[in-house]
Amino acid sequence: MNLDFDKWVALISVGFPFAAFLWEFAVVGRKRLGYRVQMDTLAADATQSPYAGVLRDMQQDGHHLKDPSFVLLRIENAGTAPIEEGDYLTPDSDPCGIRVTFRERQVAALVVTELSQDELRDAFIRDNQAVPGFGHDNHLPERQGVIRLPKVKLPVRAEYKVLVVLERWPDDQSREPFPKPVFRGAVGGRRRWFDPVLRFFRFKVARTESHVFASRPAWFGIVLLAMAVMVQAGLTLFVRDEPAPLDCVGGTLHLGGSTAFAPAVKAAADEYVKLCAAKGAHIPVDGGTFQGSGNGVAALEKTGDDAGISGEEGLRDHIAFTDGPTEGNHPQILPRPIAYTLFTLVVNEDAKVRNLSLQQVRDIYARKITNWSEVGGADLPVHLVDRYRNSGTRNALEKRVLKGRPVPEADVNDCSALDRNKPGVCEADSTDNLLDRTAAIPGALGYSEVSSVTSGRLVKLRIDDMPPTLDGVENGTYPYWQTEYAYTYGEPPADSIAAAFLRYLTDQGGKDVLRQYGNRPCSETKYPLVCRPT
Template sequence: MVGIFGVEFDFNNIVAMVSVAIPVLAFVWEFVVIRRKRLGYRLQMDTLATDTAHAPSADVLARMHDDGRPLTEPSFVLVRIENAGWREIVAGDYLTPPDDRTGIRVLFRDRRVVGMAVTELSQPALRHFFVSTRQGVTQETDGFGIDEQDGSGLIRLPKVTLNPGAHYKVLAVLERRSGSPGAAFPDPEFQAEVTGGNSRSFAWLRWLARLKLAHTESHTFASRPAKVGLVLLATAVLLQSGLTLFWPTRPAPLDCVGGTLHVEGSTAFAPAVQAAAKEYAKLCEAKGAKIAADDGAFQGSGEGIAALERTGAAAGLKGTEGLADRIAFTDGPADEGHPEILPRPVSYALFTLVVNKDAKVRNLSLAQIRAIYTKKITNWSEVGGANIPVHLVDRHRDSGTRNALEKRVLKGRSVPEADVNDCAQLAHDKPGVCEVDSTDTLLDRTATLPGALGYSEASSVTSADLVKLRIDDMPPTLDGVENGTYPYWQTEYAYTYGEPPADSIAAAFLRYLTDQGGKDILREYGNRPCSETAYPLVCRPT
């Protein structure tokens, strides 16, 4: 996305504009600049007379004489002079002094011009530029004739007035004057320029076009810059076609908002938020939407709320303004004492207790769970499992997942205080408690520590070394939550600092997450969107 004069253009727009600009510029260059006045020439023949002697009857061409003297290596040259532009070329356009009747000079190095004649005129009236009749005698005009320059042969051509498309041809006979016998002759040198007129308004145009004698060869299709332009045009069209066919871009929906959004908070809810953020950024890419949602941003519900408040306080907002680029997600409502932040229920999430498979336990009653967390049960053999001590792996106190466990499963009782911060320091032969700072860390420690018991959002549990515990014979399912037979769940909240502006990326992402395509992603991660409940603002199982 590129901004020009306040207007945003994506790559396809730029290619399309270039595709239009190239033919317009090529047309202007070719037909307005280059071909305004274009005096061109074609060297249609330059050959030795001996090169034509391929038949006995052609040998006479090599035996030409000049005043009885045989010509030395005679050669023939046929030159065509033409007006390849769309404006008339007149005598004043030739860049030579006014008293010089010659407009074009053709120099032949190592050769002498023996004779010449005008062989073709596109208009009979052009004849008067080459010959005139004085006192009954026909003779060449002053600007037309044979001459020498620096020891080389020279043909002088007059300042002929040429209408667009008009031309004439000159045939000349030459002989070798210097150089090694049989050596190739240097190419003829054409010396002429066109002024393009004396108007001051076209001075810049004359410099840009460099209106000089142009080698038009055997056609007048286009100049070299125009051909380059055509190649660029073809490249741009092919590039745009390829992008359209193989890399199609979706236009951003009307309610997309660009900018950068920062999300943070719950580690349990992070996978669902990250997936939704990735999809929103992709959907609104044309608007320049970006969402910073890496794992480092999710440090727990409590830390997310604290970071949101710090950012809001530092922003210096006035009146009813709210942060436009920051959202914190929590498992359950935040504690009291946060008057500047506003909650929005997003979904309710399914949680589960997870146990290391070595414990040989798959089902616990609520009473057994509460006994374990009050340390009345300290070995898995007491509930029918393996003879392994119970190791509790807990989240820190500001974790929403831990708060949901304490509120809904433990009936308001707190989990035991940690014996150590590093779970690796727990003794394997006796019970103990440790704490970790994220859902991923908790699942990893529980999977590797024999007899470990932890808790997490149900969709985050993927390790084969972990077992999702049934509670009172009920598996962790949303149906169980909605039927009231499974107790471990929590409402997920999105918090903003004040009310974000309606046209901000924060407001747009919340709309996407709660009322648009984000709902499908929430369901994929085992959550029930609040908009699908009977009372969306309360967002509780019915």
């Protein structure tokens, strides 16, 4: 039998009231010994009145009580059946049914008061003598006082109260509040057939506890039941089993291309998969999915060529994303502008630079400026961390910031081999690796899509006092941006998952995801097919 989530909630909603009823009334509720600490206060707390001198002057055996305190305890039958003497879970040879320990205090006196029934009096005093099991002890090594209450036969709803007078140990100079009393004692009819089972699971039968209405297990069941009812109500009111939208297409879609645009595309892919789960949509994305704009286009072309695609119909399940239009001759692949995205120069915080002029940026990449002190920063050599040649982020930097001039070639094969005392150039294979190396090398300068910069050791550089913002791009004051393109091998069929995902990115909910990552969807520009700032 297959059960969905709301059916499981319904079963829990029915099962827990039944289980809670059995637990509360058949297991622990039948025999339940309860207590309440109705008062636990220092005599000094009550002597704010000029008429309370007697409380301050209480004595025992000729000495004044030190920090006297009063505790009023209420012991009650909170179950649904009478409590007999044989129900107390202490050895038959022990006449004491309940022990209450007062840490850091010794007992000076106690008295039983407010009996709910006169017949209870004989349970404590007989022939003017305390019955066995009723009294108190003070244990000096443990620094605690203990009162003993006998195995009192309590009819249903019967109760009695015990007033205890205590004092601080004479040699105790502390003024800290006293710990709460600790109760030990339980009842529960040891002759029931399921008691061995309860003891096996270490359940104490009707453990003495402070409560008015129900035991802790029952409270847990009641709270869980209430939560189940609320969840089921929420499912009924707000969640409906709706089919996937008509425009959803199932199948597996393979992505690739730009590492800078990857976070936004991955987030949009996750949302598409959730939206179209009923159609079996699957878009696998892992650490090797996005390998750069150039590599993505090359992989797309190879896949289409190997598949022998010809004619008007293209690949149904592959898309590559690039930062800007791809270079070279690629007659089989078709571009679609998706959004224009924002890039930023990032510098290691040790360089002590937050703003550069556009000319200073160009001079740095022309290696005319090789130390940050030349632009008002720290005395550190400039280390350029670049992307590989087929990177769309690098191409955007060269085209829009450096006026078409290429970035300098790498001096070393690995950025870790840079001489930290001399200016140098190295390359990284992805946006994440570039950012990691820039954050690790003092004086390093790199570049990235804006939303990918999360390290606290990296500073997003202003260019001519302008921060990297879409507003700056659109009013023409910030130069580092690029249009993101989606490439397909031929025209994907309208009923393919590739076409459906592109529609989702450009005309549906995918636009909201792209916007969250700092991109401007092309559909929101004046000329969507061109997709440029206006």
